[in-house]
Amino acid sequence: xxxxxxxxxxxxxxxxxxxxxxxxxxxxxxxxxxxxxxxxxxxxxxxxxxxxxxxxxxxxxxxxxxxxxxxxxxxxxxxxxxxxxxxxxxxxxxxxxxxxxxxxxxxxxxxxxxxxxxxxxxxxxxxxxxxxxxxxxxxxxxxxxxxxxxxxxxxxxxxxxxxxxxxxxxxxxxxxxxxxxxxxxxxxxx
Amino acid sequence: xxxxxxxxxxxxxxxxxxxxxxxxxxxxxxxxxxxxxxxxxxxxxxxxxxxxxxxxxxxxxxxxxxxxxxxxxxxxxxxxxxxxxxxxxxxxxxxxxxxxxxxxxxxxxxxxxxxxxxxxxxxxxxxxxxxxxxxxxxxxxxxxxxxxxxxxxxxxxxxxxxxxxxxxxxxxxxxxxxxxxxxxxxxxxx
DNA sequence: TAAAATAGTTGAACTTGTTCAACAGTGTGT
DNA sequence: ACACACTGTTGAACAAGTTCAACTATTTTA
Numbered sequence: 001x002x003x004x005x006x007x008x009x010x011x012x013x014x015x016x017x018x019x020x021x022x023x024x025x026x027x028x029x030x031x032x033x034x035x036x037x038x039x040x041x042x043x044x045x046x047x048x049x050x051x052x053x054x055x056x057x058x059x060x061x062x063x064x065x066x067x068x069x070x071x072x073x074x075x076x077x078x079x080x081x082x083x084x085x086x087x088x089x090x091x092x093x094x095x096x097x098x099x100x101x102x103x104x105x106x107x108x109x110x111x112x113x114x115x116x117x118x119x120x121x122x123x124x125x126x127x128x129x130x131x132x133x134x135x136x137x138x139x140x141x142x143x144x145x146x147x148x149x150x151x152x153x154x155x156x157x158x159x160x161x162x163x164x165x166x167x168x169x170x171x172x173x174x175x176x177x178x179x180x181x182x183x184x185x186x187x188x189x190x
Numbered sequence: 191x192x193x194x195x196x197x198x199x200x201x202x203x204x205x206x207x208x209x210x211x212x213x214x215x216x217x218x219x220x221x222x223x224x225x226x227x228x229x230x231x232x233x234x235x236x237x238x239x240x241x242x243x244x245x246x247x248x249x250x251x252x253x254x255x256x257x258x259x260x261x262x263x264x265x266x267x268x269x270x271x272x273x274x275x276x277x278x279x280x281x282x283x284x285x286x287x288x289x290x291x292x293x294x295x296x297x298x299x300x301x302x303x304x305x306x307x308x309x310x311x312x313x314x315x316x317x318x319x320x321x322x323x324x325x326x327x328x329x330x331x332x333x334x335x336x337x338x339x340x341x342x343x344x345x346x347x348x349x350x351x352x353x354x355x356x357x358x359x360x361x362x363x364x365x366x367x368x369x370x371x372x373x374x375x376x377x378x379x380x
Numbered sequence: 381t382a383a384a385a386t387a388g389t390t391g392a393a394c395t396t397g398t399t400c401a402a403c404a405g406t407g408t409g410t
Numbered sequence: 411a412c413a414c415a416c417t418g419t420t421g422a423a424c425a426a427g428t429t430c431a432a433c434t435a436t437t438t439t440a
Binding site: 061063065069083131132133135137140144146 | 251253320332
């Protein structure tokens with residue numbers, strides 16, 4: 001079944017009975033997206049959220065100075081969302097680009113808002129997921145403060161080897177917050 | 191009424207009827223905490239969450255190298271929680287210390303978990319608050335990558351002047367992720 | 381398959397931020 | 411009022427990370 005991955009993911013976050021889970025999953029539609037295409041571009045208003053079935057995405061912003069800054073990568077079994085734009089319906093600050101040919105399950109914003117009302121367990125699902133994400137972001141900030149770029153690099157490739165292997169060093173550098181020249185230099189130092 | 195500030199805060203996040211709001215607030219108890227005392231120390235298991243009525247707190251960790259790293263400050267009208275320890279009941283990585291004599295409303299973990307079940311709107315409240323916090327953390331990470339320490343300092347004192355005024359430069363430096371010596375140096379440069 | 385674009389490497393000069401040590405100023409408690 | 415701890419400042423030497431430019435390898439695309 002196409003949405004088995006999504007179901008497993010949900011069950012890892014909350015307890016939910018089969019019927020509710022079915023209702024939830026029914027609202028997702030499968031979308032195929034080609035390498036280098038964008039799911040969202042900066043300035044657009046986000047009308048959906050997604051779950052990655054296959055492939056890999058990078059979520060990044062471009063600041064005034066023109067620097068790309070990668071917030072995170074989303075591979076198979078990860079959620080993809082511009083929460084800010086989705087919640088507040090303001091223009092997205094984020095770009096979401098496929099790094100390879102990918103498949104995502106998308107849920108429409110209105111459908112999701114309706115589900116929050118009709119199915120309280122979905123409210124719980126996103127409460128739990130958001131809180132877990134919050135913990136991860138707090139820890140990442142601490143790592144950024146305490147660790148050197150090299151240590152952060154090693155942490156990243158050790159923690160997410162399956163994602164790191166799909167990425168260029170340039171992309172990793174932007175995620176770590178350093179230049180790719182510097183990454184190249186510290187990679188070969190002992 | 192003692193919990194008016196809490197009620198206003200909740201209403202800014204969700205729509206809730208007076209009766210449910212009353213039920214929610216009833217579970218909080220007022221606690222006074224003296225300057226320099228700890229609400230939570232690293233290693234403890236977090237059994238409550240809080241809302242600051244008066245005063246100011248800093249939330250920080252101490253890493254293996256002995257460096258203090260401040261995650262955030264919480265002044266009047268802010269929520270205080272070690273989500274990680276609270277959710278997973280593992281030893282807290284965080285210290286929460288009062289920077290001045292303070293008052294907080296605390297809710298017991300079991301009470302909160304019960305409220306999630308009995309009052310779905312509370313699930314929504316924390317879903318919404320978590321998602322807003324997530325956006326804030328993402329933006330902070332981007333600022334850490336794009337801005338210099340001096341720019342981050344100026345952003346901080348401009349954005350949170352009422353908090354910044356209660357802090358020493360040393361505390362601000364730890365929040366920005368730089369040494370206080372360096373902060374002292376760039377403060378006087380034009 | 382050739383041409384063009386992109387990714388990775390390296391060096392030199394530079395900027396940002398750290399470390400450690402010394403000293404001055406400012407509470408704070410008893 | 412005294413001692414004591416803590417905050418802030420400054421300097422010099424150092425480490426981490428950037429910039430720009432030139433070059434090489436590797437992919438893409440026509």
